[in-house]
Amino acid sequence: MRPAPARGIPGFDHLDLDRLRGRGSVKWHRPERDVLPAWVADMDFPTPPPVVAALHEAVDRHDLGYPDWPDGSPLRSAFAKRMAERHGWAASAHRVREQTDLIQCLQLVLHLATSDGDAVAVQIPNYPPFLSTLRTMSRRIVPIPMKDTDDGWRMDFAALDTAVKRSGCKTIVLVNPHNPTGRVLTPDELGEIAAIARRHDLLVISDEIHAELTYTAHRHIPFASLSDDAARRTVTVTSATKAFNLAAIRCAVTHYGPDRLLALRDAQPPDLYGTVSPLGVIATLAAWEHGDAWQRDLLTVLDRNRRRIRDVVRDRLPLIRHHLPEATYLAWLDTRPLGLDEPPVEKVLRDGRVLLDGGAPFGPDTEGFVRLNFATSQQVLDEILGRVVDALGGQEG
The missing domain is CATH 3.40.640.10 (Type I PLP-dependent aspartate aminotransferase-like (Major domain))
Incomplete structure (x- = not known):
């Protein structure tokens, strides 16, 4: 059962998936429509208003x-x-x-x-x-x-x-x-x-x-x-x-x-x-x-999201090794203790319809690792995490 969406932070927690999918950027445009993307390091949030205003003015x-x-x-x-x-x-x-x-x-x-x-x-x-x-x-x-x-x-x-x-x-x-x-x-x-x-x-x-x-x-x-x-x-x-x-x-x-x-x-x-x-x-x-005020709100959202991943991994995928990131909006997860018989990126995409990054492109001895981009809304992140847990055979929440 997915948690009920909270009120969240305006500008960061009320994302329209159709609008995201309608963008031409690779993160949402490349995956199939039923796939939630958490791979390439782009955020889902709207452009900071001061940047939009400056570009419009020019x-x-x-x-x-x-x-x-x-x-x-x-x-x-x-x-x-x-x-x-x-x-x-x-x-x-x-x-x-x-x-x-x-x-x-x-x-x-x-x-x-x-x-x-x-x-x-x-x-x-x-x-x-x-x-x-x-x-x-x-x-x-x-x-x-x-x-x-x-x-x-x-x-x-x-x-x-x-x-x-x-x-x-x-x-x-x-x-x-x-x-x-x-x-x-x-x-x-x-x-x-x-x-x-x-x-x-x-x-x-x-x-x-x-x-x-x-x-x-x-x-x-x-x-x-x-x-x-x-x-x-x-x-x-x-x-x-x-x-x-x-x-x-x-x-x-x-x-x-x-x-x-x-x-x-x-x-x-x-x-x-x-x-x-x-x-x-x-x-x-x-x-x-x-843009500093916008960035302070951003860091509040990202801090909440990184802790949400830590809690879900600890409670529902306890075999996975994960450390709370000290910076970035990327979680690096070691799924090797699960003993999967296929790359986790492929399994999560097929069984959970979530696109992650990971594996050999990150260098030697990185097979079995996945990278999850958590720069998204609370509701979207919870859906991503729920699908990942189900795909990897996690415990009931």
């Missing part, structure tokens, strides 16, 4: 011509200001460059800083497009497995140090907060990584796109803010798209710490890697400058 005034940005877009100073206000990091606006999305940011940095066959360390499990990027670019992946402990997911720093030394690796892609486990690295943990990076002279490419989706009691710390040495060796990549549900605006930023890399970047033909849309800049500025 269109209404017919402001769709070439932008006048001789010294770069306004994102550069806006990013530096947000980092200072939120994290106490004195990021330099002069070191910020715009790109169309985070994956392009990563690919460009790898193109400039590494060559075919070079070793790149990366946490496992990891965001599938990052891993496929490394394979497509013929970079040798040095996997650093995250450890599932009684206290949650942890990095093995001795293993990282050994792997970097043995492989001759000179680059690490650090995902923090971590996708898919939801782990937020502590100051001590970041300090361990910084020491390893200094010892082996590593370039650190720090993906911090989920930074603003960190829950109370945890604190995101930009890697480049740790020390002068960390700042000089770190390239930070991020965007407003995850924390404000703006994937289609195609707008991201890269902050270059290393002087050499910034010079290489600026020596490229100016349009070789595309230019960011002015509408993407307008949407990002509106989110950063006027």
